[in-house]
Amino acid sequence: MCTKNLSKPAAVLFDLDGTLLDTAQDLGESLNHVLTELNRPVKTFEEYRPVASHGALGLLKLGLGVDFDQFDNPAIQGLRDRLLAEYEANISRYTQLFEGVEACINELDSQDIPWGIVTNKPEFLTDKLITFHPALDSSKINISGDSLPQKKPDPTPLLHACKRMNVNPNACWYVGDAQRDIEAGNRANMISMVANWGYTQDPMPVEQWQANYILEDANTLTQLLTQFKNT
Known part of the structure; x- marks a missing residue:
């Protein structure tokens, strides 16, 4: 893990499955x-x-x-x-937001920090799934696995999201639960964060993914954000 000093993010991007939604x-x-x-x-x-x-x-x-x-x-x-x-x-028979995710989104919205979704899930499934979860309605951009020719771990989808949101990738955070998420975030020169509440089981331990931060729950991310509330 390679920790970086944090400043208020220009935007926060999230993976979907295993990060925002328990699918x-x-x-x-x-x-x-x-x-x-x-x-x-x-x-x-x-x-x-x-x-x-x-x-x-x-x-x-x-x-x-x-x-x-x-x-x-x-x-x-x-x-x-x-x-x-x-x-x-049967796309959302059992699926629900992970604990603390809605509060995290509310914190982002309250600080006017734009946020979005970059997932490898096919677009037709992403677009249908998020309609079942109104807490995700304030997402500014949804990039799916087939929105572009490239997908994670290629950084292009992250960089494309930043371009569409008119923010500097260097000032963005990316949160995901897979090694490819961290690789993509690092290659985009973002602050990379492991959502360790997700499906992070992998032959390589998360400590070796070269993430800047490992977050044990979504509430920890909210706490990181609240320090910038009045900045």
């Missing part, structure tokens, strides 16, 4: 729907939660295990499409 159960149950169709054993919450940020392919790799490589690309794409169709149909 693991809806994603995992969509995987289980596909596995049931294939007459394969379903996965428990404890098994699928750690990979919820890794998208449909990550979930399928979990569900199929060593058999994943036996499927050719068209077959895997077909399974991915089936998983995403099930997920879209």
Whole structure:
């Protein structure tokens, strides 16, 4: 971890799944729907939660295990499409904001600090999901995994969000729960923060991700922001 001195951010950008919204159960149950169709054993919450940020392919790799490589690309794409169709149909059955996220957003709004979302989630799912959560309505920009040719860990989506918001990336914070989030934030020369309340389980410990800060809960982020309330 490489801590930097903080000043009031010009903007704060967030990952979505595992950072703002706890989507693991809806994603995992969509995987289980596909596995049931294939007459394969379903996965428990404890098994699928750690990979919820890794998208449909990550979930399928979990569900199929060593058999994943036996499927050719068209077959895997077909399974991915089936998983995403099930997920879209039940996109916010269990999903909710992580504890403290709404208070954090309220603090940003009260200080007139613009904030936005940069996720690798496909746009058609991002746009549908956020409509179920009015607390996210004040987001100034929503960049999805297919909004641009590049996606995280490439820094381009973060830099594009800053350009659209007319803010300097060097004065922005980026908060995410995956190593690719921290890599993208660092490559964009932002203050990078691990949302350690999310799906941060990874072969590499979060302490080695080179983040500037590791936040254990969203309330800690709110506390960092409140010090700038009167500046």
